Amino acid sequence: MSNYIDIIPILLEGLDITITVLIGSAIFGYLIAFLAGFGRLSKNFIIRNFTTVYIEIFRGTSLVVQLFWFFYVLPGLLGFELSAYLIGVIVIGMNYGAYMSEVVRGSVLAVSSGQTEAATALNMSRFQRMRFVILPQAIRMMLPEFGNYLIQMLKATSLVSIISLSDITYVGLLYRDANISEGVAVFTMLLVMYFIIALPLIGLTRWLERWASKGVATE
Amino acid sequence: MTWDWSTVVDVFPHIFEAMWTTLGLTIVCFTVALIVGGIWTFLKRVKFKPFNWLISFIIEFIRSTPPLVQLYFLFFAWPLIPYVGVTLEPFTVAVFGLGIHFSTYISEIYRSGIEGVPKGQIEAATALNYTTFQKWTKVILPQAIPPVIPMLGNYLIIMFKEIPLTIVVGVAGMLTAAEVYGVNNFEYLEPYTLVAFFFLAMSYPSALFVQWLERKLNKRHESDNKKSTKKGVTTS
Numbered sequence: 001m002s003n004y005i006d007i008i009p010i011l012l013e014g015l016d017i018t019i020t021v022l023i024g025s026a027i028f029g030y031l032i033a034f035l036a037g038f039g040r041l042s043k044n045f046i047i048r049n050f051t052t053v054y055i056e057i058f059r060g061t062s063l064v065v066q067l068f069w070f071f072y073v074l075p076g077l078l079g080f081e082l083s084a085y086l087i088g089v090i091v092i093g094m095n096y097g098a099y100m101s102e103v104v105r106g107s108v109l110a111v112s113s114g115q116t117e118a119a120t121a122l123n124m125s126r127f128q129r130m131r132f133v134i135l136p137q138a139i140r141m142m143l144p145e146f147g148n149y150l151i152q153m154l155k156a157t158s159l160v161s162i163i164s165l166s167d168i169t170y171v172g173l174l175y176r177d178a179n180i181s182e183g184v185a186v187f188t189m190l191l192v193m194y195f196i197i198a199l200p201l202i203g204l205t206r207w208l209e210r211w212a213s214k215g216v217a218t219e
Numbered sequence: 220m221t222w223d224w225s226t227v228v229d230v231f232p233h234i235f236e237a238m239w240t241t242l243g244l245t246i247v248c249f250t251v252a253l254i255v256g257g258i259w260t261f262l263k264r265v266k267f268k269p270f271n272w273l274i275s276f277i278i279e280f281i282r283s284t285p286p287l288v289q290l291y292f293l294f295f296a297w298p299l300i301p302y303v304g305v306t307l308e309p310f311t312v313a314v315f316g317l318g319i320h321f322s323t324y325i326s327e328i329y330r331s332g333i334e335g336v337p338k339g340q341i342e343a344a345t346a347l348n349y350t351t352f353q354k355w356t357k358v359i360l361p362q363a364i365p366p367v368i369p370m371l372g373n374y375l376i377i378m379f380k381e382i383p384l385t386i387v388v389g390v391a392g393m394l395t396a397a398e399v400y401g402v403n404n405f406e407y408l409e410p411y412t413l414v415a416f417f418f419l420a421m422s423y424p425s426a427l428f429v430q431w432l433e434r435k436l437n438k439r440h441e442s443d444n445k446k447s448t449k450k451g452v453t454t455s
Contacts, residue, residue: 056419056423057419059422059426060419060422060423060426061380061422062380062381062383062418063380064381064384064386065383065411065414065415065418066415068394068397068398068411068414069411072401072407072411073407073408073411073412076408077408151282151283154283154285155284155285155287156285158287158288159285162287162386169285169287169288169291173291176295181299183295183299184296184299184300186296187288187292187296188292188296190288190292191280191284191292194283194284194285194288195280195284198283198284202279202283
């Protein structure tokens with residue numbers, strides 16, 4: 001049992017990378033989600049089709065393939081290297097952003113049309129309608145789903161270990177390579193650590209679900 | 220690095236061949252997920268609180284930890300566990316690692332399908348003196364299965380996109396073929412782009428098919444409702 005506890009400080013060395021990649025890709029992902037979500041609702045033909053192509057490419061190919069592509073191919077195309085950290089954040093953010101943009105689009109469309117009509121009757125501009133009437137209600141619907149995707153993103157951060165970023169998975173693998181008999185302890189503790197990081201996120205999602213369903217008039 | 224068509228011609232057969240492994244693996248993984256998902260749903264219906272908590276904990280644990288680490292665990296750690304551990308082939312690791320991970324999502328889908336069957340139906344079946352087995356095979360499952368099929372289809376596509384993950388335990392899928400070719404020929408652009416294209420070419424049409432299926436099932440459901448309202452039957 002003692003070797004299980006001895007491994008914790010070793011794994012903790014990678015914790016900062018795991019957490020910062022999670023925070024970075026979450027912020028970037030939510031940003032993309034709103035941009036692409038509104039892009040698909042746009043009246044402009046070019047913007048709408050451009051975002052549709054982006055969403056389908058990122059949802060249709062695999063996250064692992066995207067990571068490999070960005071890591072091995074992109075530097076050659078661009079002529080300069082991006083850091084592995086930046087690639088991790090960008091790829092996870094863009095991939096989950098594409099998925100979450102559908103959540104944004106769906107929530108905006110789910111706000112009942114009577115609300116829009118009432119706002120129009122009050123002589124609100126298109127921007128005002130979105131800002132004061134539709135978005136406050138739509139965001140309420142989005143948040144629980146955003147919480148779910150946050151847990152998904154946490155799991156996805158483990159993939160940055162394959163592009164040699166030293167997150168907790170990478171640190172654990174290195175340690176196992178040096179001490180092969182410790183395999184069970186290393187991977188058990190890794191699973192436990194991911195679960196412990198996920199626990200507050202699970203709680204947050206449950207709370208958001210309750211909060212979002214409270215006091216909402218249903219038709 | 221510039222795009223070279225002769226490389227594409229060269230690498231295409233390798234990736235095309237590996238595609239069958241990826242597809243086959245997806246099917247086998249999905250079958251495992253469907254079966255294990257059913258087992259979870261069944262276990263969760265056992266009405267004994269502590270057992271219920273235990274099952275919920277296990278499911279939550281599997282769901283919220285990365286499949287990557289679960290694959291590593293099965294591949295590197297499982298053989299070391301005394302008495303139970305046996306060395307597993309990469310293919311078996313992939314099948315059980317991803318299959319069990321996805322079974323936790325799929326059991327949620329089953330649950331939503333079962334809960335979607337109106338309570339009155341089950342009560343009516345009880346009133347007709349159906350046995351539990353008859354209730355499930357004749358009343359609940361026939362109504363629970365059709366609405367969840369599109370959702371299961373979605374998970375089949377998601378699983379297909381997770382298969383490249385198994386590269387870490389050395390399963391020879393499309394991504395592995397591209398990597399091997401890239402390392403041997405110092406050409407990365409064409410192989411990886413081709414793999415991405417293959418994934419898109421397969422998952423996008425499948426996603427469209429699932430959407431179509433969903434719309435079709437919805438429409439049938441609506442027309443069913445209309446028909447029964449006409450006959451003066453109220454539907455819940």
